Amino acid sequence: MSGGWAVLVDVRVLLLVGLLLVVLALATLVLSTAARRLDRLHRRADGARAALVEQLVRRAAATDRLARSGLLDPAASVLLAGAAAEALGVGEPARTAPVVPPPDGTAEPAGAVRLAQGRERAESDLSAALRAALPPEVLADLTSRPEAEGLLGDLATSCHRLALARRLANDAQVQVARRRRSRLVRWAHLAGRAPAPRTFEVDDEPPPGLLP
Amino acid sequence: MRIGVVCPYSVDVPGGVQLHVRDQARELRALGHDVAVLAPGEERPAGWDGPAPELVGRAVAVPFNGSVARLSFGPVANARTRRWLGAGRFDVVHVHEPASPSLGLLALLAADAPVVATFHSALDRSRAMLAAQPLLRPGLERLSARIAVSEDARRTVVEHLGGDAVVVPNGVRVADYAGAAPRPRWQGLRAGRPPVLCFLGRVDEPRKGLAVLAGALPRLRAQHPGLRVLVAGTGDGAGLRDLPRRDAAAVEVLGAVSEQDKRALLASVDVYVAPQTGGESFGVVLVEAMAAGAPVVASALPAFRRVLDDGRLGALFPVGDAAGLADAVQAVLADTPGTERRRRAATTAVRRYDWSVVGRELVAVYETVLQGVGAVALVAPAPDDPPPSSRWRARLVRGTRPTSARRGPGASGRRRSGGAGGSR
Numbered sequence: 001m002s003g004g005w006a007v008l009v010d011v012r013v014l015l016l017v018g019l020l021l022v023v024l025a026l027a028t029l030v031l032s033t034a035a036r037r038l039d040r041l042h043r044r045a046d047g048a049r050a051a052l053v054e055q056l057v058r059r060a061a062a063t064d065r066l067a068r069s070g071l072l073d074p075a076a077s078v079l080l081a082g083a084a085a086e087a088l089g090v091g092e093p094a095r096t097a098p099v100v101p102p103p104d105g106t107a108e109p110a111g112a113v114r115l116a117q118g119r120e121r122a123e124s125d126l127s128a129a130l131r132a133a134l135p136p137e138v139l140a141d142l143t144s145r146p147e148a149e150g151l152l153g154d155l156a157t158s159c160h161r162l163a164l165a166r167r168l169a170n171d172a173q174v175q176v177a178r179r180r181r182s183r184l185v186r187w188a189h190l191a192g193r194a195p196a197p198r199t200f201e202v203d204d205e206p207p208p209g210l211l212p
Numbered sequence: 213m214r215i216g217v218v219c220p221y222s223v224d225v226p227g228g229v230q231l232h233v234r235d236q237a238r239e240l241r242a243l244g245h246d247v248a249v250l251a252p253g254e255e256r257p258a259g260w261d262g263p264a265p266e267l268v269g270r271a272v273a274v275p276f277n278g279s280v281a282r283l284s285f286g287p288v289a290n291a292r293t294r295r296w297l298g299a300g301r302f303d304v305v306h307v308h309e310p311a312s313p314s315l316g317l318l319a320l321l322a323a324d325a326p327v328v329a330t331f332h333s334a335l336d337r338s339r340a341m342l343a344a345q346p347l348l349r350p351g352l353e354r355l356s357a358r359i360a361v362s363e364d365a366r367r368t369v370v371e372h373l374g375g376d377a378v379v380v381p382n383g384v385r386v387a388d389y390a391g392a393a394p395r396p397r398w399q400g401l402r403a404g405r406p407p408v409l410c411f412l413g414r415v416d417e418p419r420k421g422l423a424v425l426a427g428a429l430p431r432l433r434a435q436h437p438g439l440r441v442l443v444a445g446t447g448d449g450a451g452l453r454d455l456p457r458r459d460a461a462a463v464e465v466l467g468a469v470s471e472q473d474k475r476a477l478l479a480s481v482d483v484y485v486a487p488q489t490g491g492e493s494f495g496v497v498l499v500e501a502m503a504a505g506a507p508v509v510a511s512a513l514p515a516f517r518r519v520l521d522d523g524r525l526g527a528l529f530p531v532g533d534a535a536g537l538a539d540a541v542q543a544v545l546a547d548t549p550g551t552e553r554r555r556r557a558a559t560t561a562v563r564r565y566d567w568s569v570v571g572r573e574l575v576a577v578y579e580t581v582l583q584g585v586g587a588v589a590l591v592a593p594a595p596d597d598p599p600p601s602s603r604w605r606a607r608l609v610r611g612t613r614p615t616s617a618r619r620g621p622g623a624s625g626r627r628r629s630g631g632a633g634g635s636r
Contacts, residue, residue, distance in 0.1 A: 041353055047584030048356075054583055157576075164378055165580050168357050171376040175353060178374055212572075 035190050038179050042194055045172035052162075052169040052200060056123060059158040060087040063130060066151045071142060076133040083122075083129035090122040116198065124203040130159075134207040152210070159206035170199040213578060215240055216302040216325075218293075219251035220314035222271035222282035223260070226468070228382075228496060229308055229332055230257075235383055236306075238262030239571035250296050250315055252284035259471060268292045268315065276312060283314035293318045297325075304328060304578045310355065311348055326356040326581050331369050331377065333493050345372070356581040359574075364515045365493040378577060382496045383570035386562050389503035392475035398442060400482045406438030407545055410481040410506075412474065412497050413488070415447030415465065421487030421511065426452065427534030428541070429459040435542055444469040444477060478504035483541055486510035489532050495519045498526065499565045502558035507551050509540045525558040 066072065067080035134142075142148040176197040185191060217240075219233040230251070237247045238261060247263045252271035256264055268289050271282035293315055297305070302325045307316035310329040320327050329352075358377035360366035369377040400408030409432075413420035425441065433439050443452075444466045452463055469477065478484060484501035486508065492515045499519060501508050508526030510516040511533075520526040527544050529536035544551050563569070 037350055037353060043588055044356060044584070047586075047588040049584075050587030051580050051584035054587070055580070161576055161580060164576060165583075167376050167378050168580060168584070171358065174375045179353070212576075 034184050041176045045176045048169040048172040052165040055162040055165040059162050060084045062154040062158045071148050080133050083126040087122045087126045090119045120202045127203045131207045136209050139209050156210045156212040160212040163204045173197040173199045214246045214302045216300045216305045217249045218307040218316050218319040220309045220312045220316040223251045223253035223257050234262045239567040248300050290318050294322045320351050328357045329355050330359040362494040380573045382494050383567035384499045384565045386503045386566040392479040394480035395476045398480035407482040408440045409483045410442040413445045415445050419491045421489045424487040424534050428538040431538040478506045484508050503562045507544050
């Protein structure tokens, strides 16, 4: 009699434990798949953002070289050198002094947002300065001078690649944002303390006629 | 750079994407890159002068997205794709039409290298696409860069998948078209005969719009007795059989033509007519016609308007309007100076689509992608700066706990501070 009871209990416990294990295994599988997917997107977004930052620096550097080449009139040179220095300078603090994240760790640090906004403004200003300093007639004149060829080529390439890098970076941010809106990711807090995705909005229209 | 290019459609039948893959591979190789091609098919097609494709064998003809496509899928194709990827050790894998159930999708899911994809088609939202979305999304999320062949194809990508895409247009070998010799039997006005029009594209596919051209025939023939229409493209021409006998006599069906014949045809005729009624995302043939020096008359689809610069490079007529087509052709044939002016403008404009330009734009995309990948790789080994993403990755994927929760100021700042830490 008691032996029969023991068997009955055993079966129930076994069933329960088995069920629990299956549920756990399923949950692990679902969560790890979702985490891996999100992680892949995060890594891609980080990489694309790094490429964007590099292109921003390259464009500012190319502008600076053109400004100091003596090929442009003094006023345009000053305008371009100033805009390039501004763009490079706004990007600088991020390199030297990391901003401390807020203790809850969920949102992007306020300093970083301010920094990004300042940078967006400085880069848009640089685009506007380039368009102002290189109107079609100046561009046509520069194109005809052999000593300007390398400088203009660098600038054209960096402008084109900046637009490319920005589109890739923003696309990656949008994908991350969408994935992070999914219920599973929010409930399981899969995004951890990764900063909130944020697109980089800047006017990157190159001077008309400046073709790589 | 080692680049692997994946074609989704069988090279046993000619097609736009297949030719695009061939020319892309050829151009990338000319730029000094190491290029390999993977494609469905049984034997290397004639005229394939780019890097020889690795063929995965017979493709299956299946209805997909409104037409019949020859695709490769299944365990064998998957295994071959994986083997090809493993042997190639590519820096970048470039797949075409990643949303079609073929090698592109398989390569996308199996590749370790960053994957770039080109979306060729501008599609209307279809039920099949919507149903496939949840299945495709995890794969499409792996793409490091999406390329659309036109603003219209880009809009399709944005609407269907969200996010954004960069635009790199289809390429054309401009020199091959510009240097094509005309054939006297296809010439009209220039040989002192009544004008000759030409139409390219599948005859029995309604969206190609042959019916619109046929509808314009009575008026065109009334204005130009003896006018001929050369129709090049596959299909049995069932739609043409309903034509009145006299109109039908003006139509000459050439059937499928080789690339060389296509170039000669475009170089010979007086007008190239593109009466398509939809489904076009770019209009390579328009560029080819312009490169060969044929005046273009096209329906005012958004993609065509863009290629023709809103009528500066060729004449436009309302989509599906046979009378408008007849008027436009009439105007092109009558206004010789205007047509000549357009032809000259078109010859300059098509240089933008030459493979030498397009190839470099593709390389710029690859390099931008690799720049990002390199930046992440530079940072990963730094012990005091855990990979950004999620804590779960460290715990679940790697099985270790993150060592600290310190974070940088945002994606870009963290990258750079991390990069400095790693190199110190």
